[in-house]
Amino acid sequence: MVIELIVAAFLLIGAGFAFIGSLGLARFPDFYARLHGPTKATTLGVGGMLIASMVHFSTASGWSLHELLVILFLFLTAPVSAHLMAKAALHLEGRSQGSKQGEEPER
Amino acid sequence: MILVYAGWTAAALMVVAMVLSLWRILRGPTLPDRILGLDTMFINTISLLILLGVLRGGTAFFEASLLIALLGFVTTISFSKYLLRGDIIE
Numbered sequence: 001m002v003i004e005l006i007v008a009a010f011l012l013i014g015a016g017f018a019f020i021g022s023l024g025l026a027r028f029p030d031f032y033a034r035l036h037g038p039t040k041a042t043t044l045g046v047g048g049m050l051i052a053s054m055v056h057f058s059t060a061s062g063w064s065l066h067e068l069l070v071i072l073f074l075f076l077t078a079p080v081s082a083h084l085m086a087k088a089a090l091h092l093e094g095r096s097q098g099s100k101q102g103e104e105p106e107r
Numbered sequence: 108m109i110l111v112y113a114g115w116t117a118a119a120l121m122v123v124a125m126v127l128s129l130w131r132i133l134r135g136p137t138l139p140d141r142i143l144g145l146d147t148m149f150i151n152t153i154s155l156l157i158l159l160g161v162l163r164g165g166t167a168f169f170e171a172s173l174l175i176a177l178l179g180f181v182t183t184i185s186f187s188k189y190l191l192r193g194d195i196i197e
Contacts, residue, residue: 011117011161014154015154019121025127038147067169073176084187084191
């Protein structure tokens with residue numbers, strides 16, 4: 001019963017953070033602010049879900065630690081992809097500002 | 108019983124999150140916005156698969172989520188690289 005309560009709490013925390021991250025993605029005004037929202041979904045949302053899964057399967061049958069693989073992979077790759085997306089946005093912004101008045105900016 | 112109720116509430120929240128990121132993909136004014144929406148959708152898919160794994164049991168969901176994590180990273184990196192350089196593998 002207690003285990004079930006802990007699993008339910010972590011599932012709700014994870015889903016809530018994923019929802020908040022996507023809400024930030026949909027509602028923030030410009031790209032660099034929007035980049036900030038989904039990082040919460042990556043770390044705390046998936047983290048909460050995976051902790052819930054670890055607790056659930058560990059109590060069912062022995063230790064279950066393969067969820068750590070997903071956490072490790074996501075925590076390693078999330079900064080890299082965010083950095084590259086910010087770099088691409090900066091690059092496009094610079095290119096459209098550098099174009100002349102009459103030209104159509106390439107967006 | 109409480110796990111079932113919490114699981115379905117979490118699934119409803121995740122579905123709303125997926126719809127919000129899909130809205131950003133469809134509407135996003137610039138191309139990096141669409142890439143960011145796609146990345147968020149991949150991450151929400153991972154969460155949803157793990158949630159289904161907890162609710163239904165079995166390890167197939169976990170392996171699918173690991174595969175989707177790998178695929179999402181490669182997709183985001185190659186789209187951003189294409190926007191930056193106009194080419195993926197130079």
